[in-house]
Amino acid sequence: MSSITVQPELLIERILTLEIVRVTERAAVSSARLRGHGQEKAADKAAVDAMRRELNRLPIDGTVVIGEGELDEAPMLFIGEQVGTKNGLKVDIAVDPLEGTTLCAKNMPGAIATLAMAEAGTLLHAPDVYMDKIAIGPGYPKGVIDLDAPPEENILNLAKAKGVKPEGITAILLDRPRHADIIAAVRKTGAAVSLISDGDVAGVIHCAEPKTGIDIYLGIGGAPEGVLAAAALRCIGGQMQTRLILDTEERRERSLKMGIKDPRKKYEIEDMVKGDCLFAATGVTTGAMLDGVKFGKDVIETDTVVMRSVTGTVRRVRAEHRELSKFHLD
Numbered sequence: 001m002s003s004i005t006v007q008p009e010l011l012i013e014r015i016l017t018l019e020i021v022r023v024t025e026r027a028a029v030s031s032a033r034l035r036g037h038g039q040e041k042a043a044d045k046a047a048v049d050a051m052r053r054e055l056n057r058l059p060i061d062g063t064v065v066i067g068e069g070e071l072d073e074a075p076m077l078f079i080g081e082q083v084g085t086k087n088g089l090k091v092d093i094a095v096d097p098l099e100g101t102t103l104c105a106k107n108m109p110g111a112i113a114t115l116a117m118a119e120a121g122t123l124l125h126a127p128d129v130y131m132d133k134i135a136i137g138p139g140y141p142k143g144v145i146d147l148d149a150p151p152e153e154n155i156l157n158l159a160k161a162k163g164v165k166p167e168g169i170t171a172i173l174l175d176r177p178r179h180a181d182i183i184a185a186v187r188k189t190g191a192a193v194s195l196i197s198d199g200d201v202a203g204v205i206h207c208a209e210p211k212t213g214i215d216i217y218l219g220i221g222g223a224p225e226g227v228l229a230a231a232a233l234r235c236i237g238g239q240m241q242t243r244l245i246l247d248t249e250e251r252r253e254r255s256l257k258m259g260i261k262d263p264r265k266k267y268e269i270e271d272m273v274k275g276d277c278l279f280a281a282t283g284v285t286t287g288a289m290l291d292g293v294k295f296g297k298d299v300i301e302t303d304t305v306v307m308r309s310v311t312g313t314v315r316r317v318r319a320e321h322r323e324l325s326k327f328h329l330d
């Protein structure tokens with residue numbers, strides 16, 4: 001009989017896998033109550049309140065490294081905020097309690113509540129600036145894509161590695177005027193472009209989900225969202241390269257204070273998420289990755305995906321909540 005030695009830290013982390021599901025579930029339920037009400041801020045606040053309350057119940061000594069903003073601009077889940085009961089593993093936490101506030105406010109597909117957790121000191125402390133990103137799913141040799149190569153080259157190399165013509169490739173991008181040139185370049189190769197209005201954490205993850213038909217993410221989105229997506233890819237495989245867009249003195253100074261010495265650094269997944277990590281996301285509105293919250297007469301249903309990098313396990317948790325209002329937990 002073989003015996004398996006489990007390091008205590010990893011054991012704690014394993015338990016946390018299910019604990020963080022509760023956190024994103026609560027955030028999703030709270031913001032879903034405001035779906036379609038046209039109130040971005042209120043929906044976001046509902047998610048933030050719920051997420052913070054649940055995080056503070058966890059047996060962790062946690063620090064928010066990616067949050068709602070810096071202390072002066074975010075009263076809760078600000079960067080540097082300590083969360084958890086303080087008796088437990090020291091962890092870094094990246095949160096986006098409501099990724100896609102506009103999607104939620106307009107009741108459009110793809111809003112999620114999401115968070116990533118990793119051992120203390122291992123998540124990139126990214127400021128709230130833009131980030132240039134490129135990502136593909138697992139199974140390709142390293143180096144197929146390069147953030148600094150022209151989009152055409154990335155599409156052609158990816159098509160070759162996939163064994164298809166460029167017509168067999170679909171790229172996903174945020175629908176923004178800043179992407180006009182990339183979109184034109186991708187289409188010129190014969191590849192298809194799939195445009196999303198918001199929600200590029202899920203956009204990157206789609207590259208690793210064959211059922212979405214997405215092969216590659218290209219373009220500029222938020223840096224916090226980039227780190228969250230990198231955590232997910234660290235769990236499920238895939239390649240991602242990013243670079244912070246620090247195009248003003250103010251942004252460079254702000255990022256320097258957060259420990260970013262080289263403003264032009266090209267990050268790989270391992271630079272953004274240096275150690276083992278957990279990632280969870282619960283659907284707020286139904287999208288390609290997750291179903292949205294369903295409010296029944298007595299039951300609230302949620303759909304969550306939770307991943308753990310040390311094993312690569314991905315769990316889908318469909319939960320039925322019966323006692324939310326009774327315990328005043330949401």
Ligand code: VTB
Pocket residue numbers: 099100101174176197198199200201220221222223225
């Ligand atoms: C993305 C997307 C977000 O911001 O990161 C995007 O994932 C980037 O900023 O859902 P712009 O909207 O300014 O392009 C969101 O759309 C909103 O946070």
